[in-house]
Amino acid sequence: xxxxxxxxxxxxxxxxxxxxxxxxxxxxxxxxxxxxxxxxxxxxxxxxxxxxxxxxxxxxxxxxxxxxxxxxxxxxxxxxxxxxxxxxxxxxxxxxxxxxxxxxxxxxxxxxxxxxxxxxxxxxxxxxxxxxxxxxxxxxxxxxxxxxxxxxxxxxxxxxxxxxxxxxxxxxxxxxxxxxxxxxxxxxxxxxxxxxxxx
Amino acid sequence: xxxxxxxxxxxxxxxxxxxxxxxxxxxxxxxxxxxxxxxxxxxxxxxxxxxxxxxxxxxxxxxxxxxxxxxxxxxxxxxxxxxxxxxxxxxxxxxxxxxxxxxxxxxxxxxxxxxxxxxxxxxxxxxxxxxxxxxxxxxxxxxxxxxxxxxxxxxxxxxxxxxxxxxxxxxxxxxxxxxxxxxxxxxxxxxxxxxxxxx
DNA sequence: CCATACATGTAAAGGGTTACATGATTAA
DNA sequence: TTAATCATGTAACCCTTTACATGTATGG
Numbered sequence: 373x374x375x376x377x378x379x380x381x382x383x384x385x386x387x388x389x390x391x392x393x394x395x396x397x398x399x400x401x402x403x404x405x406x407x408x409x410x411x412x413x414x415x416x417x418x419x420x421x422x423x424x425x426x427x428x429x430x431x432x433x434x435x436x437x438x439x440x441x442x443x444x445x446x447x448x449x450x451x452x453x454x455x456x457x458x459x460x461x462x463x464x465x466x467x468x469x470x471x472x473x474x475x476x477x478x479x480x481x482x483x484x485x486x487x488x489x490x491x492x493x494x495x496x497x498x499x500x501x502x503x504x505x506x507x508x509x510x511x512x513x514x515x516x517x518x519x520x521x522x523x524x525x526x527x528x529x530x531x532x533x534x535x536x537x538x539x540x541x542x543x544x545x546x547x548x549x550x551x552x553x554x555x556x557x558x559x560x561x562x563x564x565x566x567x568x569x570x571x
Numbered sequence: 572x573x574x575x576x577x578x579x580x581x582x583x584x585x586x587x588x589x590x591x592x593x594x595x596x597x598x599x600x601x602x603x604x605x606x607x608x609x610x611x612x613x614x615x616x617x618x619x620x621x622x623x624x625x626x627x628x629x630x631x632x633x634x635x636x637x638x639x640x641x642x643x644x645x646x647x648x649x650x651x652x653x654x655x656x657x658x659x660x661x662x663x664x665x666x667x668x669x670x671x672x673x674x675x676x677x678x679x680x681x682x683x684x685x686x687x688x689x690x691x692x693x694x695x696x697x698x699x700x701x702x703x704x705x706x707x708x709x710x711x712x713x714x715x716x717x718x719x720x721x722x723x724x725x726x727x728x729x730x731x732x733x734x735x736x737x738x739x740x741x742x743x744x745x746x747x748x749x750x751x752x753x754x755x756x757x758x759x760x761x762x763x764x765x766x767x768x769x770x
Numbered sequence: 771c772c773a774t775a776c777a778t779g780t781a782a783a784g785g786g787t788t789a790c791a792t793g794a795t796t797a798a
Numbered sequence: 799t800t801a802a803t804c805a806t807g808t809a810a811c812c813c814t815t816t817a818c819a820t821g822t823a824t825g826g
Contacts (some may be wrong), residue, residue, distance in 0.1 A: 377784095377785085377786080378670055378673070378785095379786085385673070385676070386676065393806085394807085395805050395806075399804095404620070404676075405673065405676050405719055406667075407667060408667050408668075408669040409667060410666035410668065411786095412786070412787055413807070414786070414788075414807090415785085415787085426811090441793095441806080442804090442805070455677070459678060459682065459685065462689060462692070463673070463689060464670055465670070465671075465696075466615075466668060468605075468606060468607050468609060469608060469609065470608065470665075471662040471663055471665070472662040472664070473583070473608065473727045473731075474604065475658055475724050476723045476724075476727050476730075477584070477604050477723060477724060477727050478723075479658060479720070480720045481722065483658060485722070490661060493661070494719075521678070521679045524677075524678045524679070524680075525676060527748070528742070530677050531675075531741050534740060536733050538736065539733070542729060542730050545729075546730075550721070553722065555692070575812095576812095578814085592777075592778085593779085595778065610817060611813070612778080613815065613816075613817095614813085616780085617779090638778070640778080641777070642777085648801090666787085667787090668786095705801090
């Protein structure tokens, strides 16, 4: 998915919520949208410079009394217009790439252990994600009313929540199945050993 | 996610199910695993050559009576061993990147139309995916028993099915909400027009 | 005759992460 | 003093898609 220059727009989007530094963009983005979007410094800082160059944002150094140098960026009217136009364009769907499922796909019943480990790991991860999303959903209405519309943010959280719930159920059922397969495999192996003992 | 050389292994995995040409790998992969994995020719053909070079696969030209030249690849014992080792390694999770949700995240209540369009598009897409996955789930047990274990394939289908179902529900609810927001917006606009008519 | 499926490939361009470099401040 | 957090950035590397080139066979 060469997702036509989305990174600069994710940065611009964050700036549309208020002036921020690159570091803050990264932190807030991963806190508030980390369940469905991620951005690394290697994208953010070049994007900020690009936005400045194009006149979509303005940078001004901010120095808090006892703190490190910060470089705060502010969105310009031109930047808001560019963001509006980008938001109106249909989003590009990334081609699916789930490496865990690919490994499941190629696994066979003689190697059940590894998939069981991954399913358990995913269950833990997804349970944590669910906790995080639900906490945010609770705090959202009471939080600082800085955003114009909380509705859309809520929708993103609900998307993640529903899919996460579905994944948790899948993990639980899959782990059960794999455990049964593991037992069956063990039985087959001891039976085979009885038929042809090595010692 | 520089997902440490997964493409060659997805190709090798397909070869582990039987000798195939690059074209067939692509077709079968997108038919059977297209809901969670995708591979382009730009990856497949170089991967096939790499596998041959490393001795993990053998290539031999096959020419069907009245057909174009094919280049069938067969997995070697060394290839099976490499695949087995790769399968035992934990899968790498790709950082989340859902552009539609990102656009939702930055949307505000004055621009409800576009998100409503995307939600409807996603609903159609996901409904189709669901149909496809359920058809496969039905056909799987009756299909050619060439795979050693259908269980794992079934698990991947169930993963996609559950998440797809969750997405469909989200789409339906979100479309309702957006429709209500759209009506509210229209009412606000006509009210504003009454207060300050332009003509 | 034309579109579609079969079939193999290459090259460029773009997008993204990781790892590194650098340095200040604060809390344990 | 040490770890963690705040803070800004760069460069290399790699993966991936897209677009192109080329040609055959088949069905409408």
